[in-house]
Amino acid sequence: MFIEPSMRGERRGWIEVICGSMFSGKTEELIRRLKRAKIANLKVEIFKPAIDVRYDEVNVVSHDANAISSTPIDNSQTILLMAQDADVIGIDEAQFFDEEIVHVCETLALKGVRVIVAGLDMDYQGKPFGPMPNLLAIGDYLTKLHAICMKCGNIANISYRKTTEAGQVLLGEKETYEPRCRNCVNEQ
16 A cells, blocks of 8 residues: 555655746745744744845845845855754745755755745846756746836836946845836847
8 A cells, every 4th residue: 555755754845936036025925935934833944145245144134124034155055064954944045056056955855845945037137047047947836926117017027237237246236226027128
């Protein structure tokens, strides 16, 4: 007789990916899911890239000033070392991590951990950003959020850079970026 894994006491892990442009609510949704897991008395660990110090050096903070305590790290392998007994792992700004983040998420899910990853799926030019395309490919549950275009009011999926600075990674907020739709980005 076949016995379901849950009936044998085994945990099944999975990967949830939350993506979208800046100002679409990715971090807000990540925080919401993690707080619900804590309410359910699950052991939750949260990580963010150490380079992201826009709102806080330690906490994950949304644009709406909602926050949750996290551990800043320099590389994704650190997550495997620090998340030994966690039921749920939250990872913010995944686009800033190395490509190994994909393997880290798969490893955790195979160990029965629920992994919730949030990040920009596209850079300011509308191109795939860092490891996010690979995370989207392996994700079990995908959520794509949209902001509102600052020019026309339609849904926005690109984080338009208002400055002329080059380079894919440029940390900034409303002074540097605004959400725009595909049409308004291409009107430039």
